[in-house]
Every structure is written in structure tokens, then in C-alpha cells.
């Protein structure tokens with residue numbers, strides 16, 4: 001589904017945060033990217049979604065290059081992204097937030113309505129809160145608004161950055177459940193997480209980064225080995 | 235000391251003038267909220283709007299003065315959009331090293347350029363558009379000219395239309411989304427550059443409308459926008475940077491404060507000396523005690 | 534006179550001899566005016582047009598000292614610091630032999646010591662502040678009125694008109710504050726009740742201020758709208774719209790901004806019956822020069838020259854004449870020539886009797902130094918919508934008044 005080959009990217013000229021990262025996310029799986037704080041996990045997702053342009057290497061979605069495309073073009077390609085920081089539109093209601101997720105097909109009123117309903121079914125708590133200002137919701141509920149907004153376009157690929165950071169364990173568990181449910185709906189998920197244990201648990205494939213480079217990777221069968229390797233390495 | 239009639243007359247005048255103040259400030263706050271740029275050329279958009287209406291009505295078209303306003307809005311919409319694409323887009327493309335300083339310099343430069351361009355094209359003498367309607371309305375102690383009433387009424391209509399637009403339409407919501415979280419809006423497929431362009435165009439167009447509305451009342455000269463633009467900054471801070479509702483209420487409030495302040499302070503030489511200063515006093519008080527403004531969000 | 538001529542000849546001999554006149558170089562004269570915002574560009578621009586008219590005429594008849602004359606413009610933008618910078622630039626970079634102009638007193642005063650320090654002759658065209666000449670600089674001359682002269686003449690009119698109460702709206706500028714200080718003092722001495730409301734010169738809406746004066750009972754006898762720029766017209770319209778002035782009870786006295794025809798465009802019928810000052814001669818006292826130059830100007834610019842514009846023309850011509858008289862462009866010679874000049878311009882015959890050889894006598898005010906003593910002003914009223922200043926009715930001073938004896942203004946009909 002998504003394939004990165006030898007990607008270099010960064011914020012300042014002559015300073016690459018990503019120094020040759022490669023990864024593949026298979027369709028209908030959860031692929032995790034783990035690593036310590038500051039290794040470039042978020043930078044990786046920003047580069048895939050077009051907020052940064054790769055200076056070298058290729059990024060392809062189903063074989064077609066998407067490197068350097070503008071972020072606002074991504075939904076048309078079936079791609080969506082939930083950044084690490086809080087990013088609901090705080091002054092707008094929950095419903096307005098969700099609606100805006102359907103911006104690309106805004107003229108199709110029926111589809112907007114259908115998608116709204118689907119998301120209220122996925123996240124029932126949002127239905128009750130739909131007239132509330134999104135900025136007033138709790139952290140976990142705001143994450144759900146973000147997930148729901150991302151789901152509006154019925155994405156094929158979803159990039160999620162540290163979805164449970166700062167949330168209570170119970171709420172975090174709920175979010176991981178939702179991600180698995182989305183995978184089961186057929187959506188490919190690329191998950192970036194510092195919470196190594198939890199991430200590995202829900203993933204089908206895991207990449208570990210160190211200093212902007214691939215360090216290790218493993219599929220479900222090799223997780224035990226990966227864990228040991230990581231422990232050793234840390 | 236003064237009768238109720240007098241105070242009512244003062245308040246009515248403040249209210250009417252306040253609506254005009256508000257319309258200009260609303261454009262400024264809209265631009266700020268979406269682009270995060272303070273438009274120092276806002277007063278000159280107002281001025282160009284006044285001249286456009288004047289020339290459309292008198293020299294070129296012989297249009298009805300009310301149509302002159304419409305033309306002024308169209309011209310400013312175009313001018314604003316072009317300027318945004320050419321000079322402000324680089325900021326949001328990350329092509330500028332010191333975006334804050336650049337934004338100040340480029341809009342200030344535009345202001346200087348427009349003043350001098352109009353001075354050389356239209357000449358140094360003031361021009362007044364024909365009245366929208368002659369006569370006036372007298373209710374009890376209050377007499378207000380028809381021009382002022384029409385201008386204030388149209389300003390209100392335009393502001394309400396804008397509020398409905400940003401509240402209820404897709405484009406309006408997208409503009410709000412960009413103003414609240416640029417990147418998140420882009421993630422949802424909203425083109426933030428386009429929203430910048432629309433917001434700047436509409437903001438400029440509202441300034442142009444205010445200029446066209448005052449053209450029959452106060453007349454236009456190349457630097458007619460200087461004081462109104464200063465006042466707009468005060469109103470925008472008072473109302474909360476980026477809040478349209480705040481700018482509307484702030485504008486009317488400043489209109490009332492200016493006229494009632496002038497009305498009530500006993501010594502006239504002092505009362506009226508710096509009528510505009512009342513606004514500045516409020517400006518400072520707001521910055522000290524409620525920096526987010528009346529309707530702004532706490533950071 | 535004999536002595537002066539002798540001194541002049543001496544001066545010519547001393548300074549002009551031995552200086553090789555560079556035949557090719559034009560004679561450069563600096564012109565400082567507010568040409569763009571925030572200055573009074575609506576006055577500065579037509580003043581510059583008048584200077585260009587003068588340049589054309591001088592060059593058409595062969596220039597001065599056999600050389601072409603060139604006017605070098607410096608835009609002060611009405612800002613004192615810029616006036617100073619631009620004057621310095623004219624003197625040091627453009628090497629002008631003399632400077633004329635200025636509209637704002639503040640601008641003239643900010644640059645005044647430059648004329649002294651660089652020893653460059655300067656003729657002030659329109660600044661009114663007494664100090665411009667009262668400081669007694671050898672290089673500085675003035676052909677406009679002074680604040681004190683203006684007060685003396687206009688307050689005489691107000692007293693003769695029997696005004697008992699005066700309401701004033703005064704712009705806060707150096708000029709406005711200067712005039713106001715002099716006027717209020719004179720009003721108080723004359724026992725005229727008065728109140729001044731100060732305001733920013735760029736104010737759009739004076740209605741709140743004016744409404745205050747509607748509370749006077751009885752209403753004021755005179756409303757003084759002492760505002761320059763477009764505010765001068767707005768205040769007339771706004772005072773009229775609320776029924777304050779001009780009205781049967783209240784005379785509206787406006788600034789000479791209202792000499793521009795735009796007063797009709799902006800204020801319309803409200804400006805009928807306003808009183809305006811012209812710092813010059815009434816039309817029936819115009820000389821040949823006035824008529825001729827005015828006609829030329831009108832042909833070119835579609836408006837007549839008001840007194841301020843004439844001052845620009847005259848100050849430039851006067852400088853040219855002085856250089857021609859001096860026989861060379863040496864500052865001492867030009868100053869000597871100015872002190873001895875007797876030249877007929879658009880506004881009368883210019884002389885500067887008080888100077889180096891004839892100090893200001895004890896019984897004369899200090900500002901008479903290098904001041905044209907015959908400077909005059911008159912008051913007129915527009916009596917019909919669309920009139921030009923020349924068509925208005927002259928009401929003061931009595932020797933020029935077109936009103937029946939004992940009447941000092943045209944009242945607004947009930």
C-alpha cells in the first residue's frame with residue numbers, strides 16, 4: 001500500500017532528520033513505527049503527508065509517487081493523517097469538525113450525512129456532544145473527534161501519530177481498540193508510538209527507528225525477538 | 235447639566251458612526267484571523283474604495299451611488315486577492331526568512347504606495363460622492379442625515395451577511411478552520427492558500443465598502459484612511475484579535491465612547507482634544523487586563 | 534535709501550568680484566513644500582505648480598545672470614524632521630543658492646537654523662508663526678502674514694461685528710495651537726465669551742463636538758472651524774446639518790482651506806455664507822501681474838490661484854529678482870539685494886525695510902525683522918453656492934468692505 005525507499009528529509013537546509021528511512025505498510029494491517037523521543041517518527045509522517053518534501057528517496061502509494069504533493073491533496077488520494085498535537089478546530093462544534101472532514105466531497109450532501117451517521121455509530125459519545133464546542137471536550141474525546149474527522153473520507157490509509165499520549169490508560173486502551181476496529185474495516189494504519197509495548201501488541205508489523213535510520217523491524221512472529229533486541233539496545 | 239435629549243442625540247450619532255467603524259475593523263480582524271497578518275494597508279483599501287465609488291458614480295459610469303459601493307467592493311476584492319497572491323503567499327509557503335517583519339513591511343509598503351499612487355492619479359484635492367439620498371430623519375431630539383443612516387444600515391447588513399457566511403457556508407467554515415488550525419485544515423483537504431486569498435479579498439472588499447459608504451459623508455483624500463485604520467487596530471484588539479463579532483461590538487462601542495466621552499466630560503477643550511484617545515485608553519486597558527479582548531480566546 | 538544703494542554697490546563689489554560664474558550651471562533654487570501625506574498636500578501641490586509657472590517665465594525671458602534657473606523640489610510631507618532633512622539635502626547636496634517655500638510653520642522652524650548655519654537665504658512663503666522672523670536670522674525673510682497680524686485684523690472684525698460669544702473647534706497642530714493661543718488671549722481681553730474644542734486634524738466626524746455647542750443658550754454668535762485639510766469642509770457640512778452654523782444666529786468663520794473650489798463639492802450649500810480669510814488683495818485691488826499670472830494658472834490647472842499659491846509664485850520670483858539684482862549668487866549679495874528690493878508681485882510690492890542696516894525699532898514687534906510689512910488680508914463671505922473667492926462679498930477691512938457702512942457680515946436669512 002505505502003512504500004518508502006531511502007527517504008531523507010528535514011526542517012533546515014543541510015540538516016536531515018530522516019537519513020535514509022525505508023518502510024512498507026501492507027494493505028489492511030497496522031504498521032507501527034517506534035523509537036525514542038526525537039528520532040524522527042513524527043517527521044516521517046509529516047514527510048509522507050506532504051508537510052515536508054523528501055530531499056532524496058521515494059514515497060509511493062500503490063506504486064504511484066506522492067513525494068512532495070501538497071497536504072491538502074492527500075484526501076483525494078485516500079490518505080488521511082492525525083498529527084501528534086491536539087488538532088480539533090476548538091471553536092467549532094463537534095459536528096462542524098466532523099463535517100469539515102468531508103470537505104473534499106462537500107457537494108454530496110447525502111454522503112456527508114451518511115458518513116456523519118457512521119462516525120456517530122463508531123463513536124457514540126460524539127453523537128451526544130455534537131453541538132458542543134470541540135475545544136471543551138476531554139482529551140480522549142478530542143482524539144475521537146480527530147479520528148472521526150479523519151474517517152469521513154473513508155480513507156484507505158491512515159497515519160496516526162501518538163494517539164494515546166497524555167491519555168489515561170483506560171482511555172488509551174479504548175483508542176487502541178478503535179484503531180484495531182478500523183483495521184478490521186479494511187483500513188491500512190501506520191501508527192507512530194512511543195508506547196512500545198502497547199504499539200507492538202496491536203500491530204501486524206513494527207519498524208524501530210534510531211537517529212533517523214531504520215534500526216530493526218519484525219512481523220508478528222518475530223516480536224519476541226524484537227523486544228529482546230530493543231531491551232538490549234536500550 | 236445636559237438634558238436627556240442631548241445625550242440621546244450624542245448616543246445616536248455614536249451608534250451610527252460606530253457601525254461604520256465596525257465594518258472596517260471587521261475586515262481587518264478577518265484578515266488577521268485567517269492569515270495571521272496585520273494588514274497595515276487596510277486604511278488604503280478603505281481609501282481606494284472611496285475613490286472607486288466616487289469615480290464610478292461621477293466620472294465614469296454615472297451609476298447610482300449605491301451601485302458605486304458594489305463596484306468598490308468588487309475592485310477591492312480583486313486588488314486584495316492579487317496582492318495576497320503576489321506578496322503574502324510567500325509567507326505561508328515558508329519562502330520568507332523573517333515572516334513577521336516581512337508582513338509588516340510589505341503591507342506598510344503597500345499603504346505608502348497606494349497613498350502616493352492615488353495622490354498622483356486623483357490629485358491632491360478632496361472628492362465627495364453624490365449623496366445616496368438627500369434629507370434626513372428626525373426622531374424626537376435626534377436628526378440624522380439620510381446618508382449616514384443608509385451607510386450605517388448597509389454596514390450592518392454587510393456585517394451580518396459576513397457572519398452568516400462564515401457561520402453557515404462551507405467556505406466560511408473552511409476559513410474558520412484555517413484560522414483555528416492551519417495544518418489540520420490542510421489535512422482535511424482544505425487548501426489553506428485559497429482560504430487566505432478569499433479572506434484577504436473579503437477583508438479588503440469590506441474596507442472598500444466602508445470607504446465607499448463614507449465617500450458621500452466625509453469625502454475622500456489620499457490619506458483619508460490613516461485615522462480609520464488606527465481606530466480599526468484599537469477596535470480589533472478591544473474585540474479580540476480575529477473575532478468578527480468582537481470587531482462589530484467593539485466598533486459600535488468605540489463609536490459610543492467617542493461621542494459620549496466628548497459629550498460628558500465637562501471641560502470641552504479637554505473633552506474633545508483627543509477624542510481618538512479614548513479609544514487608545516481603552517486599548518491600553520484591554521491590553522493590561524484582558525489581553526485576549528472582549529471576545530477573544532485565551533491562549 | 535541712498536545709504537542702502539551705496540551699501541548694495543559695496544556688497545556687489547566685495548562679494549561678486551573674483552568669483553568665476555560657471556556659465557553652464559543653472560542657478561538652483563530650493564523649494565520646500567508638503568507634497569504628500571501626512572502634510573497639507575492639497576496646498577503644497579498647487580504651490581509647486583505656481584513655482585513651475587514662475588520657472589518657465591524666468592527661463593523664457595533668458596533666465597537669471599544669463600543662466601537658466603532651476604527649481605529643486607524638496608517634499609517635507611509636513612513633518613518637521615523630514616523638512617529639516619530635505620532642506621539640508623537641498624543645501625549641501627544640490628547646492629541651491631537660496632530656498633523658498635514651506636506651508637507648515639513647524640517645518641520652517643525645524644529647518645531655520647540650517648539657513649543660518651549654512652548661510653543660505655530663505656524666503657518663507659506661508660508659515661505664520663511669529664518666530665520665523667522674530668528670531669532675527671540674517672538669512673530669513675517672510676512674505677506671508679504672522680499669527681499676531683492675523684489675530685489683530687480678524688479680532689478687530691469680530692469685535693466690530695459685536696460678537697459676544699465664540700465657539701471654536703481647533704485642530705491640534707503647531708499652527709492651530711499658535712493661532713488659538715493668540716486668539717483666545719485677544720477674545721478674553723475683549724470680553725468675548727469663548728470656548729475652544731481641540732481636535733485631531735484628521736477627524737472625520739465633528740458632530741459630537743458640535744452638538745455640544747448646540748447646548749449653548751443663546752447660541753454662539755460665531756463658530757470658528759479652525760481646521761485645515763478636508764476636515765475644513767466636513768466641519769462646515771456637519772455644523773450645518775445639525776443646524777448650528779452658518780445660521781441666522783451664528784456666523785461660520787472658516788480657514789482659508791475653503792478658498793479651494795472643493796469646498797462646494799464637499800460642503801455644498803452648507804458653505805453658502807461662510808466667512809473666509811484671503812491673505813492677499815481683494816480682486817478689485819489686483820494688479821496686472823495678479824491678473825496675468827492668475828489667468829495663466831487657471832488655463833493650465835482649471836482653478837484660480839489663492840493667496841497661498843500666489844505666495845509660492847511670489848517668493849520664488851522674489852528670490853530670482855534678488856539674485857539678478859545681486860549680480861551674483863553669493864549669499865551676502867542676495868541678502869543685501871533682498872533687504873533693498875522693491876519688486877511688484879502678485880500680492881503687491883514687496884519690501885523688507887527692517888534688516889541689517891535698519892533694525893526693527895523699539896515700537897515694532899520682533900517679527901517685523903525681514904517681514905514684508907504691507908502684507909494684508911481681507912475677509913469675505915460666499916453668498917451664492919459655487920462662487921469663487923473672487924466672487925464673494927468682501928466684508929473686512931472697512932476700507933475694502935462691499936457692505937453698507939456699519940454692517941460687518943451678511944446674515945443668513947431666517
Ligand SMILES: Nc1ncnc2c1ncn2[C@@H]1O[C@H](COP(=O)(O)OP(=O)(O)O)[C@@H](O)[C@H]1O
Nearest residue numbers: 011012017035036037038039040041042043044
Ligand atoms: N517543526 C520543526 N522544526 C524544526 N525542527 C523540528 C521540528 N519538529 C521536530 N524537529 C526536530 O526534528 C527531530 C525529530 O523530531 P520528531 O520527528 O518530532 O521526533 P519524534 O516524533 O520521533 O519524537 C527533533 O530533533 C526535533 O527537534
Ligand SMILES: [Mg+2]
Nearest residue numbers: 041042084162
Ligand atoms: Mg513525535
